[in-house]
Amino acid sequence: GAVVSQHPSWVICKSGTSVKIECRSLDFQATTMFWYRQFPKQSLMLMATSNEGSKATYEQGVEKDKFLINHASLTLSTLTVTSAHPEDSSFYICSARGGVTTSYEQYFGPGTRLTVT
Amino acid sequence: DAKTTQPPSMDCAEGRAANLPCNHSTISGNEYVYWYRQIHSQGPQYIIHGLKNNETNEMASLIITEDRKSSTLILPHATLRDTAVYYCIVRTYNQGGKLIFGQGTELSVKP
Numbered sequence: 001g002a003v004v005s006q007h008p009s010w011v012i013c014k015s016g017t018s019v020k021i022e023c024r025s026l027d028f029q030a031t032t033m034f035w036y037r038q039f040p041k042q043s044l045m046l047m048a049t050s051n052e053g054s055k056a057t058y059e060q061g062v063e064k065d066k067f068l069i070n071h072a073s074l075t076l077s078t079l080t081v082t083s084a085h086p087e088d089s090s091f092y093i094c095s096a097r098g099g100v101t102t103s104y105e106q107y108f109g110p111g112t113r114l115t116v117t
Numbered sequence: 118d119a120k121t122t123q124p125p126s127m128d129c130a131e132g133r134a135a136n137l138p139c140n141h142s143t144i145s146g147n148e149y150v151y152w153y154r155q156i157h158s159q160g161p162q163y164i165i166h167g168l169k170n171n172e173t174n175e176m177a178s179l180i181i182t183e184d185r186k187s188s189t190l191i192l193p194h195a196t197l198r199d200t201a202v203y204y205c206i207v208r209t210y211n212q213g214g215k216l217i218f219g220q221g222t223e224l225s226v227k228p
Binding site (some may be wrong): 004006034036043044045046049091093095104105106107108109110111113 | 153155158159160161162163202204210214215216217218219220221
């Protein structure tokens with residue numbers, strides 16, 4: 001199946017700094033990428049959807065100025081957590097979806113664990 | 118997208134079949150039933166999906182009722198490595214469909 005990678009797999013940062021997480025589709029072109037967040041013992045929560053070359057669409061309650069999403073190419077999307085605070089500590093998971101050639105299936109990355117101290 | 122209801126947890130003996138139910142009574146005609154699982158601290162893994170016919174692949178079987186209001190994921194011979202949270206999701210099969218996760222079923226396979 002299609003492979004999605006994330007980098008880094010884990011990161012620790014100080015409160016007030018910004019952190020960038022990369023998501024790449026390795027063997028297919030992702031017309032749409034999704035970013036999810038997961039707190040311990042909870043389900044995945046969709047944060048935003050981005051289409052290549054377009055601005056991301058954020059789910060209700062997600063601050064677009066805090067979680068900056070860039071989908072500059074068909075294989076790369078980035079999520080930047082700006083001015084991170086301890087409450088932003090979470091497991092961030094990206095997902096990529098191709099077009100008709102991959103039957104619009106959605107593939108998930110391995111996740112990035114962010115800890116803000 | 119329609120909402121799904123799953124039991125929060127289930128146990129299964131190793132080597133036995135695991136049958137995971139899902140209710141999706143508000144599913145609409147163009148929505149597919151998808152199953153994913155998430156092993157602790159990993160990204161979700163695709164298992165299987167279907168529209169109205171039963172489906173089988175190397176991982177599992179999916180049984181969808183005739184009225185499509187419920188389905189069952191069957192792991193024929195559960196192993197300890199199948200311990201995970203299983204998510205049943207309904208989604209339109211096109212460019213606009215999104216995977217919205219519910220609470221899922223935490224399956225514990227015991228020796």
